[in-house]
Amino acid sequence: MTAESAEKYRDELTFALRMRDVPADRIGDVLAEVDTHVAETGEGPVEAFGTPGEYAARVVEELGTAVGHPRRAVLRPGVLLVGALALCGAKLATSAVTTNEVVLTTGGLVGIVALLALLVVPLLLAMRAATELHSTARRLWFGLGALGTLVLTPFVANRIERVVGAEPVLVTMPRWAASVLAAVFLLGTVVLLARIIRGNRIVDPRPGGLGSS
Amino acid sequence: MLYFLVVTEKKSVERQTQWLRGVLDLAVLALLAESGEDYGYTLVRRLDEAGLPGMRPGTLYPLLNRLDSEGLVRSEWRAGSGGPGRKFFQLTGQGRAVLAEQGPLWTEFAENATAVLERGMNS
Numbered sequence: 001m002t003a004e005s006a007e008k009y010r011d012e013l014t015f016a017l018r019m020r021d022v023p024a025d026r027i028g029d030v031l032a033e034v035d036t037h038v039a040e041t042g043e044g045p046v047e048a049f050g051t052p053g054e055y056a057a058r059v060v061e062e063l064g065t066a067v068g069h070p071r072r073a074v075l076r077p078g079v080l081l082v083g084a085l086a087l088c089g090a091k092l093a094t095s096a097v098t099t100n101e102v103v104l105t106t107g108g109l110v111g112i113v114a115l116l117a118l119l120v121v122p123l124l125l126a127m128r129a130a131t132e133l134h135s136t137a138r139r140l141w142f143g144l145g146a147l148g149t150l151v152l153t154p155f156v157a158n159r160i161e162r163v164v165g166a167e168p169v170l171v172t173m174p175r176w177a178a179s180v181l182a183a184v185f186l187l188g189t190v191v192l193l194a195r196i197i198r199g200n201r202i203v204d205p206r207p208g209g210l211g212s213s
Numbered sequence: 214m215l216y217f218l219v220v221t222e223k224k225s226v227e228r229q230t231q232w233l234r235g236v237l238d239l240a241v242l243a244l245l246a247e248s249g250e251d252y253g254y255t256l257v258r259r260l261d262e263a264g265l266p267g268m269r270p271g272t273l274y275p276l277l278n279r280l281d282s283e284g285l286v287r288s289e290w291r292a293g294s295g296g297p298g299r300k301f302f303q304l305t306g307q308g309r310a311v312l313a314e315q316g317p318l319w320t321e322f323a324e325n326a327t328a329v330l331e332r333g334m335n336s
Contacts, residue, residue, distance in 0.1 A: 026278075029300075032290070033253060033274050036299060040254050049271035062275035063282075206290050206298030 006038060009045040009052060014202065016056035019131045022063065024200045030059055032206050053131070075120065082192050083116050089185030092178050102178035104171040111161030118157055122150035230267035233260075237276060238285075239319055240265060242312040245286060245304040252299045253277060277302055285311055 010031060017027045034055075038045050049055040091112060095102040122145075129142035173181070233240070244259050245251060251259070253274050260268045280286045285308035290300050304312075 029278065030274075032298070033300060036293075037254055037270050037274070040299075043270075048269065049274075050269070055271050058271055059275045059278075062279040064279075205300075207292040208298075 012052035016052045020060045024202050028202045085185045085189040089182050092182035096175050096178040105166045107161045107164040110164045114160040115157035118153040122146045226267040250301050250303040252301050
């Protein structure tokens with residue numbers, strides 16, 4: 001076993017555990033156990049633990065039902081809030097650049113909510129593809145489904161926005177106000193994202209171990 | 214002929230691994246009761262030496278962590294001397310109580326199963 005293949009196994013196992021929404025502290029523990037066992041015995045990680053996907057599924061099985069479903073990695077309130085802030089910020093910023101007066105209509109608001117809700121579908125399908133262990137055909141179909149729905153999502157959200165219509169107008173604001181609001185939303189996205197990343201940092205639990213990915 | 218023997222041996226180990234799954238948590242608690250504390254790799258070796266072969270680390274480590282989260286064992290990472298750090302497991306009072314309660318039930322179950330098999334084999 002080469003250091004490169006051990007590193008590859010580690011990366012793939014981290015990804016497989018992340019996809020199953022395993023808490024960061026547990027991931028750190030699992031990676032340290034694999035590293036330690038492989039270093040001590042000289043066994044290959046696949047030989048000892050199975051493929052990264054199989055081992056991640058086994059870890060989740062023993063952790064119980066509280067974790068482990070790909071859906072939970074996407075449908076967390078924090079993740080959805082980041083998505084909502086990013087979409088609203090981007091929409092306001094785009095409008096502020098192209099028009100003098102930014103108008104928020106019912107259709108516009110429904111369109112943003114629809115876009116956010118619809119984006120969950122390709123994300124779930126992509127995670128399902130990434131966590132499919134047994135069938136390459138199913139993995140391919142889930143992957144194609146994710147790509148297809150991702151492409152269709154903006155069109156469908158736009159269609160919903162048009163159907164709801166431009167009336168009534170909810171808010172009208174000058175360009176500068178829209179720019180400030182867009183900046184607040186985008187800053188909020190960055191801050192929240194940084195907090196989520198920091199809270200999910202994987203740390204090596206071994207004495208003297210370093211923080212990793 | 215050699216191929217047949219290898220396949221038979223492999224199937225026999227697979228069968229024993231299946232049986233072991235039913236009693237693995239109790240076997241691990243029993244080994245820890247015996248030794249005081251141990252870490253994953255030596256538990257795999259001790260199971261093998263005790264005539265319970267075929268246990269892969271990929272099955273044992275998640276089970277040890279489940280026992281840990283259920284409070285039946287406690288774990289601690291310690292620095293290794295010149296090698297990698299090791300995660301040691303110790304039996305807790307709760308683990309000892311579960312072993313004392315469930316151990317006799319398994320023994321009775323295994324004896325019943327053995328009696329059924331022996332009656333069948335001798336008839």
